[in-house]
Amino acid sequence: MGMTHIVDRRLNGKNKSAVNRERFLRRYRHHIKKAVADAVHSRSITDIERGENVSIPARDTDEPIFHHGEGGRRELVHPGNQEYIAGDTLPKPPGGGQGQGQGQASPDGEGMDEFAFQITQDEFLEFLFDDLELPNLIRKKLKDTETFKYVRAGFSNQGVPAKLDVVRSLRGAHARRLGLGGARKKKIRELEEQLAALKSAPEELDSAFSHKDQIQVLEDEIARLKANVKRIPFIDEIDLRYRQHTRHPKPATSAVMFCLMDVSGSMTQMHKDIAKRFFILLYMFLRRNYKKIDVVFIRHHTSAKEVDEEEFFYSRETGGTIVSSALKLMNRIIETRYPPSDWNIYAAQASDGDNWNDDSPICSKLLEDHILPQVQYYAYVEITPQDHQMLWYEYERIMERFPQSFAIQQIADPGEIYPVFRKLFERKAA
Amino acid sequence: MTNTTNLPNAPKNNRAREPISTGSEWTFDLIRQYDVEIARCAAEFGLDTYPNQIEVISAEQMMDAYSSVGMPVGYHHWSFGKQFLSTSKGYQRGQMGLAYEIVINSNPCIAYLMEENTLPMQALVVAHACYGHNSFFKGNYLFRAWTDASAIIDYLVFARRYVDECEERYGVDAVEEILDSCHALMNYGVDRYKRPAPISAVEEQRRQKDREEYQQRRINDLWRTIPKPGGEDLATRMKRYPEDPQENILYFIEKNAPLLETWQREVIRIVRKLAQYFYPQRQTQVMNEGWATFWHYTLLHRMYDKGLVNDGFMLEFLQSHTAVVYQPPFNSPWYSGINPYTLGFSMYTDLRRICESPTDEDRQWFPDIAGTDWVKTLHFAMKNFKDESFIQQFLSPKVMRDLRLFAIENDDQEDVYRVTAIHDEPGYRDLREKLARQYNLSYREPNIQVWNVDVRGDRSLTLRHIPVDRVPLGKDTGEVLRHVHRLWGFDVHLESIDDGTLVEEYHCPAQELETR
Numbered sequence: 001m002g003m004t005h006i007v008d009r010r011l012n013g014k015n016k017s018a019v020n021r022e023r024f025l026r027r028y029r030h031h032i033k034k035a036v037a038d039a040v041h042s043r044s045i046t047d048i049e050r051g052e053n054v055s056i057p058a059r060d061t062d063e064p065i066f067h068h069g070e071g072g073r074r075e076l077v078h079p080g081n082q083e084y085i086a087g088d089t090l091p092k093p094p095g096g097g098q099g100q101g102q103g104q105a106s107p108d109g110e111g112m113d114e115f116a117f118q119i120t121q122d123e124f125l126e127f128l129f130d131d132l133e134l135p136n137l138i139r140k141k142l143k144d145t146e147t148f149k150y151v152r153a154g155f156s157n158q159g160v161p162a163k164l165d166v167v168r169s170l171r172g173a174h175a176r177r178l179g180l181g182g183a184r185k186k187k188i189r190e191l192e193e194q195l196a197a198l199k200s201a202p203e204e205l206d207s208a209f210s211h212k213d214q215i216q217v218l219e220d221e222i223a224r225l226k227a228n229v230k231r232i233p234f235i236d237e238i239d240l241r242y243r244q245h246t247r248h249p250k251p252a253t254s255a256v257m258f259c260l261m262d263v264s265g266s267m268t269q270m271h272k273d274i275a276k277r278f279f280i281l282l283y284m285f286l287r288r289n290y291k292k293i294d295v296v297f298i299r300h301h302t303s304a305k306e307v308d309e310e311e312f313f314y315s316r317e318t319g320g321t322i323v324s325s326a327l328k329l330m331n332r333i334i335e336t337r338y339p340p341s342d343w344n345i346y347a348a349q350a351s352d353g354d355n356w357n358d359d360s361p362i363c364s365k366l367l368e369d370h371i372l373p374q375v376q377y378y379a380y381v382e383i384t385p386q387d388h389q390m391l392w393y394e395y396e397r398i399m400e401r402f403p404q405s406f407a408i409q410q411i412a413d414p415g416e417i418y419p420v421f422r423k424l425f426e427r428k429a430a
Numbered sequence: 431m432t433n434t435t436n437l438p439n440a441p442k443n444n445r446a447r448e449p450i451s452t453g454s455e456w457t458f459d460l461i462r463q464y465d466v467e468i469a470r471c472a473a474e475f476g477l478d479t480y481p482n483q484i485e486v487i488s489a490e491q492m493m494d495a496y497s498s499v500g501m502p503v504g505y506h507h508w509s510f511g512k513q514f515l516s517t518s519k520g521y522q523r524g525q526m527g528l529a530y531e532i533v534i535n536s537n538p539c540i541a542y543l544m545e546e547n548t549l550p551m552q553a554l555v556v557a558h559a560c561y562g563h564n565s566f567f568k569g570n571y572l573f574r575a576w577t578d579a580s581a582i583i584d585y586l587v588f589a590r591r592y593v594d595e596c597e598e599r600y601g602v603d604a605v606e607e608i609l610d611s612c613h614a615l616m617n618y619g620v621d622r623y624k625r626p627a628p629i630s631a632v633e634e635q636r637r638q639k640d641r642e643e644y645q646q647r648r649i650n651d652l653w654r655t656i657p658k659p660g661g662e663d664l665a666t667r668m669k670r671y672p673e674d675p676q677e678n679i680l681y682f683i684e685k686n687a688p689l690l691e692t693w694q695r696e697v698i699r700i701v702r703k704l705a706q707y708f709y710p711q712r713q714t715q716v717m718n719e720g721w722a723t724f725w726h727y728t729l730l731h732r733m734y735d736k737g738l739v740n741d742g743f744m745l746e747f748l749q750s751h752t753a754v755v756y757q758p759p760f761n762s763p764w765y766s767g768i769n770p771y772t773l774g775f776s777m778y779t780d781l782r783r784i785c786e787s788p789t790d791e792d793r794q795w796f797p798d799i800a801g802t803d804w805v806k807t808l809h810f811a812m813k814n815f816k817d818e819s820f821i822q823q824f825l826s827p828k829v830m831r832d833l834r835l836f837a838i839e840n841d842d843q844e845d846v847y848r849v850t851a852i853h854d855e856p857g858y859r860d861l862r863e864k865l866a867r868q869y870n871l872s873y874r875e876p877n878i879q880v881w882n883v884d885v886r887g888d889r890s891l892t893l894r895h896i897p898v899d900r901v902p903l904g905k906d907t908g909e910v911l912r913h914v915h916r917l918w919g920f921d922v923h924l925e926s927i928d929d930g931t932l933v934e935e936y937h938c939p940a941q942e943l944e945t946r
Contacts, residue, residue, distance in 0.1 A: 004484060010486060066617070066910050067903075070902075072898075072902060077768070078760035080758070081836035089847065090838075
């Protein structure tokens with residue numbers, strides 16, 4: 001009889017199937033991309049940060065093998081006969097089906113001819129942002145230059161000597177010594193009191209009543225307890241406390257994203273909705289590329305205001321439109337908080353194109369003289385199904401002068417967000 | 431329910447019961463203690479096993495193991511990823527539980543235990559896998575003849591490395607294409623009747639280099655088709671190649687396909703070797719699962735008799751056991767064919783009964799084994815048969831009655847199904863024969879062999895299908911043929927010949943209609 005060897009494998013590599021899973025996703029990337037694009041269109045984009053269910057026609061994932069088809073004469077043995085005897089006949093179900101329990105539907109209504117599975121949020125985003133890249137930025141470079149800093153993360157009772165926390169360790173040792181020795185020491189004190197009392201008592205004349213034996217017993221007991229207490233180690237392995245540290249990613253390249261949005265009266269709910277989706281998609285994309293990124297939200301009508309993400313997307317305000325107010329605010333924020341020498345600056349602006357006519361040249365000037373020289377990329381989306389407005393024509397001129405860092409696109413309905421988004425941030429051939 | 435299992439009677443001798451444990455939480459130490467005791471019981475019954483290696487893994491790792499068909503090392507392929515996705519989906523939704531264990535026919539015999547199992551479950555798994563399956567792997571003649579338990583892990587490592595290297599050199603897509611095609615023919619990558627050499631990794635690696643050189647030369651010889659002057663006689667020209675039909679299609683392609691690169695031949699060989707490794711398992715499902723189930727049942731009852739486990743343990747164990755051997759009747763919505771655990775367990779249990787307390791019927795049906803030593807008889811049955819012959823030999827009238835087996839004929843030339851035999855005196859032999867045939871691999875899979883290569887002409891390959899009872903080929907046939915075509919490199923034909931008549935033909939590439 002052989003020896004049995006028992007191994008704990010639980011900490012060994014899980015995810016052994018990761019490569020095979022990746023191979024599967026790779027093989028069906030066209031199906032999955034389509035499912036992801038559909039999902040972006042149909043479900044609310046605010047809960048985009050989760051995985052997605054993908055269904056692929058089962059016949060596309062089939063692994064064909066030679067097998068028997070229907071027809072001919074087949075004979076099968078089954079269990080659970082109740083009433084049949086040899087020679088009995090049973091009518092065949094109409095349509096010549098095989099009967100016998102095949103072809104039931106799955107309980108959740110998914111057809112059996114679909115191979116359905118889940119992709120994770122990460123995979124979802126990977127497919128969503130496939131082929132996309134922030135302009136003038138190489139993703140790989142970003143990843144390679146990523147550095148870490150160590151951040152304190154509590155204490156542990158295992159570690160290297162260099163990380164030993166002396167104060168905590170000694171405090172633990174003290175508590176342990178108290179815990180283990182306290183009762184004994186109390187007992188010693190009691191016994192010593194009794195002993196002192198006995199010793200101070202007058203000596204009995206009759207040796208039969210002498211305290212000598214009692215004193216001896218007490219002294220022995222005290223000696224034994226003291227020895228016991230002495231054996232409690234001053235410091236023990238379980239007292240030791242080590243400082244713990246964990247690695248936190250520290251982005252080597254800092255980037256800031258400015259989101260500018262028009263919330264003036266001319267922007268209908270539909271416009272805002274599209275703009276919101278565009279920014280959310282953008283925001284997700286940035287979070288994907290940077291471990292840490294600053295995002296500044298500026299909303300404007302006749303005046304501009306820096307707001308937090310929540311307010312940017314979800315609060316309502318109305319009024320006229322002066323686009324330059326937002327540009328001025330952005331410029332001020334860059335000057336005070338994001339010096340271009342330290343920051344990669346990106347900006348995206350969404351508007352219905354409506355602007356006070358006098359203001360559009362001011363916008364041009366602001367962009368050309370101040371903003372564009374400082375930013376990596378500025379994208380403008382005009383959300384309107386109608387003809388271009390004044391601002392668009394101003395911006396078109398800018399684009400001719402700054403083709404590398406300025407781009408404009410038009411979106412007419414929500415279905416166009418994704419393609420436009422892709423187009424704006426498409427990998428530019430090197 | 432076929433097996434009503436009651437708690438065994440309390441041990442007759444009044445020995446003090448000292449169970450190994452009373453709780454349901456397992457520890458490594460407890461597993462070790464159970465293993466020692468189970469091993470002791472197994473030795474009492476003469477179970478001969480490879481050394482065991484028990485590996486405790488998480489549910490996630492179990493899903494990993496599942497999707498690589500239980501192989502601890504495997505080459506990468508999308509189909510394993512597909513398997514993983516559907517397993518994890520089913521598991522997360524609670525539609526399926528994971529197997530409590532996976533056991534690998536290797537030496538040492540590797541058994542995976544899931545950490546979620548309770549202690550009684552771990553004990554059940556140890557008895558089932560480490561002593562049941564393990565002794566089956568070591569004893570059954572098919573496993574002895576077809577697999578080399580001590581070499582499989584090394585071979586898998588070799589295969590993984592080789593495929594990895596090919597992917598690096600020739601690209602993932604090129605390797606994936608070959609693997610896809612090989613998988614499509616995997617069931618036809620086995621010599622069913624000849625005993626192949628067991629696989630061994632060291633030997634493989636040593637020979638692989640030689641093979642690269644020899645192989646190409648051999649193939650060139652076959653395709654040297656310069657016509658001899660003066661012509662040959664008709665007989666030579668009409669001679670087929672291969673002279674006899676070849677059942678191992680993958681082997682034939684590996685050795686004869688004109689255009690394959692050497693690495694592609696090696697990949698075919700790897701898939702072939704794996705097919706060979708799994709071949710015995712496909713033919714002994716009833717026997718193997720039945721054997722393991724019979725022994726976990728018997729060994730744990732022995733533990734109970736010894737007072738090593740308590741009533742609570744037995745209740746939990748029996749609950750799992752009953753679920754494992756549950757056979758839904760044919761008209762139940764859960765019915766999906768005969769449960770191999772039920773059939774195998776019932777047969778071994780009944781064999782023991784026939785040995786220990788035979789009835790007149792048993793003496794008449796099994797004169798050679800009625801009243802014999804049951805341990806010896808069961809071992810004999812385990813060692814020398816496969817599912818088909820095991821059923822043919824040992825399925826008793828009592829088991830047929832207990833399971834209420836009956837046979838139904840479905841003939842497409844008739845308007846009705848016909849009950850052809852049931853569990854009664856006139857039906858027993860017939861029923862047993864029919865059930866045995868059901869486990870014959872060539873009855874389960876179409877009989878397709880390499881018939882001819884047009885060596886002198888267009889180099890096309892012709893496969894021949896011999897239908898049984900007029901059963902035609904399934905709807906995947908055209909797809910599979912495309913894979914054959916990819917491997918072969920020239921036209922591929924498949925003809926169904928029933929009783930000398932061509933009943934169906936398939937071609938790849940599809941043949942143009944002659945009416946053009």
